[in-house]
Amino acid sequence: MIQPRPRTIPEATVARLAVYLRALSTFSEGGRSTVSSGDLAEAAGVNPAGLRKDLSHLGPCGVRGVGYEVRTLRDRIARVLGVERSRACVLVGIGNLGSALADYAGFGSRGFEFVGLFDAAPARIGQRIGGQTVRPLDQLADVVAATQASIGVITTPADVAQSVCDRLAAAGVRSVLNFAPVPLVAPEGVDVRKVDLSVELQVLAFLGQQRLVSALGEPA
Amino acid sequence: MIQPRPRTIPEATVARLAVYLRALSTFSEGGRSTVSSGDLAEAAGVNPAGLRKDLSHLGPCGVRGVGYEVRTLRDRIARVLGVERSRACVLVGIGNLGSALADYAGFGSRGFEFVGLFDAAPARIGQRIGGQTVRPLDQLADVVAATQASIGVITTPADVAQSVCDRLAAAGVRSVLNFAPVPLVAPEGVDVRKVDLSVELQVLAFLGQQRLVSALGEPA
DNA sequence: GCGACTTTGTTCCTGCGTTCACAAGCGGTT
DNA sequence: AACCGCTTGTGAACGCAGGAACAAAGTCGC
Structure with a gap:
């Protein structure tokens, strides 16, 4: 019983893995077989380098020069997140x-x-x-x-x-x-x-207000 | 027109300010007039030192040896967050x-x-x-x-x-x-x-599963 | 069979957030 | 009036996340 990846995965990475999983499911339903980190990162709204770092926690799962196999990666993330069973x-x-x-x-x-x-x-x-x-x-x-x-x-x-x-x-x-x-x-x-x-709403309201005052104050 | 605190406030701090605001409203309704950073931090579920650092972005608003005046602090946070107007x-x-x-x-x-x-x-x-x-x-x-x-x-x-x-x-x-x-x-x-x-649910599920395997794996 | 291109996986670095610890300041007391 | 205890505010260190750059590796074309 070996444990290929017993290391702890950062919580922020786990949250993004869930997003990748959804994007991969969409790609899979669309009939796509492989994706590059750039394409997947765009679909997930993150940085490509960060995406590769996230995936590195699962061990090597891509092919250099080609990208990631959609179904394989999807299943792998699903298994890590424990989504296989309801x-x-x-x-x-x-x-x-x-x-x-x-x-x-x-x-x-x-x-x-x-x-x-x-x-x-x-x-x-x-x-x-x-x-x-x-x-x-x-x-x-x-x-x-x-x-x-x-x-x-x-x-x-x-x-x-x-x-x-x-x-x-x-x-x-x-x-x-x-x-x-x-x-x-x-x-x-x-x-x-x-x-x-x-x-969430209050943070949003504050950012909007702050953007407003900084826009008025900066030009001085 | 002076700007006492024109500095940018970190987003994480803004989110917590909203939480403090709610806790302060509760304290105020309960008739409490002053709170210490420790009490307020407990009500908000954060670290007292972090709370003081968050409040420091608003400028000095407490009294040493006593604490914070509930209504004053509440109004001050509300004004910073822009909650005064709907x-x-x-x-x-x-x-x-x-x-x-x-x-x-x-x-x-x-x-x-x-x-x-x-x-x-x-x-x-x-x-x-x-x-x-x-x-x-x-x-x-x-x-x-x-x-x-x-x-x-x-x-x-x-x-x-x-x-x-x-x-x-x-x-x-x-x-x-x-x-x-x-x-x-x-x-x-x-x-x-x-x-x-x-x-959110998937992160929660992963953490629970991870806690489980680490509990089984650690004792070895 | 070899070279060049593409893409991954990793490493370094910068910046931010969080925590700890201490000095400064105020009120109450004697 | 001076002392003491309590609490704030701030400075420093630590750890973590994010981003950029680079080396390894595999594929496609010739």
Whole structure:
């Protein structure tokens, strides 16, 4: 049992690998058999040199003078990212955003399947969204245990996000994607990743404003 | 007209300032008048030293031995981020995700207001979401001009995202938040920021898997 | 069979972000 | 009035990501 690439891969590289994977799938569907780092980098919106450095973490997988074989590279990245097997996810907080995510086709095609939707509001229990029925929170532990779900997505209001995170961790979920605007603390061995949509907009607004004042101030 | 802090603020710092702003609002509502960097850092989920360095970009705004005055600091960050005045935004692509964002209360409270919802599908035109009526795409330029919207949000399928981006830029939008899984190219002077939900999940899945194999491999 | 061209994989370097550690400053106390 | 403890603000070092340049290697043409 050799381990060809046991080295740790930088997180930034992992994120880009996911982008490359999608671009490669598109190329493959288009019937293309090989791509150069330049073409793939353009499709992914990155620098060619950086792309080659990212791929170097997987070991040599291209042919010099030719490029990369699309299907081979796609499968290799998919295997490294662990996309070969589908991942079971649970989603807590079936508001507007939660409903949208539950119904979002983009996840299923990337190997993520929601096996449980949960909400605290009795009015939402029993609703059917994206082929799943919304369940009460007290079924969370059972569903996680039965489905071996390893990923939990939190789209609840901020004030209950931490308690939901605790329950997810206790139920055995190993990774949490948090959309609530609060920093979560999780036990050792549980990864938490945060997405804050308001912050994205505020950064964008600031950059636009800054660009404006610098444009007015620079010429002086 | 002096410019006390005309220096450019790092983008990573701007993102955290938005988080501090939210934490400060919470503290203020809780009736707290002063906070130390340690307390605020804990509420924001960051390192205290880093927080002080972030705030140093705004100039001295704390009192040594005491801490920061909550309301003063909150107003100061809000002014720097430009949250004082509301920002007009348009949203293109009223699918599941777009509908959720249009209806998301978190934006309005942060100073972002959707003044136009657009979609290409005739079936969606005329729907009312979050107090707005979905309009056809050919009204986009007029609405942007009339409302002076400076931010556009793209939640369309990937294959039309670029053309939507082009139309937004042509209409005068200065900043674009892109949820479509494609890299967009925009003209000079237009900022594009990307949010890729699938990538977030895949990074999370990889980290969990990596933690697993390292846990199995390390003890040897 | 050989040469030239193309493209990869790697190495170096520059810049940025983050963290640690310490001096400066203010309030409260005696 | 002087001292002491607490907290800010800043300077320096570390580590990491990104970009450019170069050597290795394989293919295509002659």
